[in-house]
Amino acid sequence: MPRLSARFANFPAYPLAHIPARKKALLAAGVDVIDLGAGDADLAPPPAAVAALQRAATEPAMQRYGFGLGYVPYREAIAAWMKTRFGMSVDPMSEIVPLLGSKEGLAHVAFAFLGPGDVGIIPDPAYQAYIGGTLLSDATPYVYALRPRTNFLIDLDEIPTDVLARTRVLYLNYPNNPTAAIAPKDYLARVVQTCHDRDILLVYDNAYSEMGFDGYVPPSIFEIDGARDVAIEFHSLSKTYNMTGWRCGWSVAKPELSSALAKVKAFTDTGQYMGIQAAGVAAIESWSAFVPQNLATFAARRDAAVTAFRAHGFTADTPQATMYLWMPLPEGIASREFADRVREEAGVIVLPGSGFGEGGEGFFRISFIQSPARIEEAARRAGAVLQVMQQEMHATSGDIAVAGAAGT
Numbered sequence: 001m002p003r004l005s006a007r008f009a010n011f012p013a014y015p016l017a018h019i020p021a022r023k024k025a026l027l028a029a030g031v032d033v034i035d036l037g038a039g040d041a042d043l044a045p046p047p048a049a050v051a052a053l054q055r056a057a058t059e060p061a062m063q064r065y066g067f068g069l070g071y072v073p074y075r076e077a078i079a080a081w082m083k084t085r086f087g088m089s090v091d092p093m094s095e096i097v098p099l100l101g102s103k104e105g106l107a108h109v110a111f112a113f114l115g116p117g118d119v120g121i122i123p124d125p126a127y128q129a130y131i132g133g134t135l136l137s138d139a140t141p142y143v144y145a146l147r148p149r150t151n152f153l154i155d156l157d158e159i160p161t162d163v164l165a166r167t168r169v170l171y172l173n174y175p176n177n178p179t180a181a182i183a184p185k186d187y188l189a190r191v192v193q194t195c196h197d198r199d200i201l202l203v204y205d206n207a208y209s210e211m212g213f214d215g216y217v218p219p220s221i222f223e224i225d226g227a228r229d230v231a232i233e234f235h236s237l238s239k240t241y242n243m244t245g246w247r248c249g250w251s252v253a254k255p256e257l258s259s260a261l262a263k264v265k266a267f268t269d270t271g272q273y274m275g276i277q278a279a280g281v282a283a284i285e286s287w288s289a290f291v292p293q294n295l296a297t298f299a300a301r302r303d304a305a306v307t308a309f310r311a312h313g314f315t316a317d318t319p320q321a322t323m324y325l326w327m328p329l330p331e332g333i334a335s336r337e338f339a340d341r342v343r344e345e346a347g348v349i350v351l352p353g354s355g356f357g358e359g360g361e362g363f364f365r366i367s368f369i370q371s372p373a374r375i376e377e378a379a380r381r382a383g384a385v386l387q388v389m390q391q392e393m394h395a396t397s398g399d400i401a402v403a404g405a406a407g408t
């Protein structure tokens with residue numbers, strides 16, 4: 001067996017990788033599984049995107065390599081949308097990098113900006129591409145626990161100065177997966193200032209920019225003064241247009257930063273299928289016809305989820321953004337055990353907080369990827385399991401108290 005590299009031999013297992021296989025086994029056993037796991041909605045993409053892909057599939061010119069340049073109208077549609085949505089002027093050719101989904105860009109950008117001895121600051125819990133890219137670049141992750149104490153924000157003032165001095169990349173994601181937290185603009189302004197002062201690349205993951213509720217409109221990092229100098233922002237069609245499987249996203253940054261990511265990608269992929277980029281144009285151009293009503297569907301699911309999980313014994317804040325509820329578990333109930341038992345005993349897939357990093361312990365996440373009725377049923381089943389676990393816990397602690405009493 002050829003030997004694994006030292007870097008890879010110590011690579012952590014990808015969390016939650018066991019869940020799809022367990023789901024399949026439960027379904028095969030006839031269980032009525034309700035999957036509220038991955039952020040992967042059951043809803044349809046914009047019809048215009050589907051039609052554009054169908055058309056593209058019949059055009060010989062669209063079947064060729066896209067290379068890094070890709071389908072130029074895709075770049076132009078992104079630039080036009082960035083202008084309408086965030087008021088930002090972007091040069092389509094030098095400031096946008098088309099991506100095969102934003103995940104690969106989030107991981108690959110680290111290759112250009114991190115190396116041995118460098119630090120990447122990673123929120124925890126977080127989307128795993130950040131730590132993956134950092135470790136694959138042989139850099140050192142500095143993991144910061146996102147907890148209610150700081151409203152799930154990274155407080156850079158709490159990071160030791162010797163760590164900040166070695167930090168080359170800071171990953172931030174608001175609206176946040178998995179905590180559903182949002183970042184106030186004054187907080188973002190302080191972060192941008194620190195990145196300026198210390199020459200840190202701010203990797204701003206904005207995958208949920210179009211998933212704000214109740215009038216909350218998530219900003220671009222580029223709405224913050226000075227961000228153009230230090231930030232690269234990542235966008236995705238996945239959540240906004242129910243196009244997770246299509247693998248289509250982009251980054252935006254000034255040319256010096258964009259070209260570095262584009263260069264890494266030139267050595268690792270040959271571009272997205274241009275037919276998908278053509279569909280991306282149609283999706284982006286259907287924003288006003290599609291996004292508000294799609295968001296209304298998610299808002300109804302969110303409301304159903306908050307009401308139902310509260311009714312069944314959970315604590316749930318109403319999130320202003322994302323497609324997730326991040327709920328605390330009672331003291332003493334480990335998130336992995338809870339998620340395993342809810343899945344195996346009640347056929348409901350929820351994700352344990354610890355699956356997003358140790359900082360997520362004590363919480364679990366559900367996604368609004370099913371109808372309100374199914375979410376309500378899932379909450380009922382999960383609540384029943386929670387009740388049993390609490391009874392078991394109290395019985396055990398009662399036993400210990402009795403045993404203690406007998407021993408005195």
Ligand SMILES: Cc1ncc(COP(=O)(O)O)c(C=O)c1O
Binds near residue numbers: 101102104127207
């Ligand atoms: C925070 C965050 N960033 C990025 C992504 C990746 O999206 P894409 O499908 O564009 O790779 C996800 C997907 O779940 C996510 O939650």
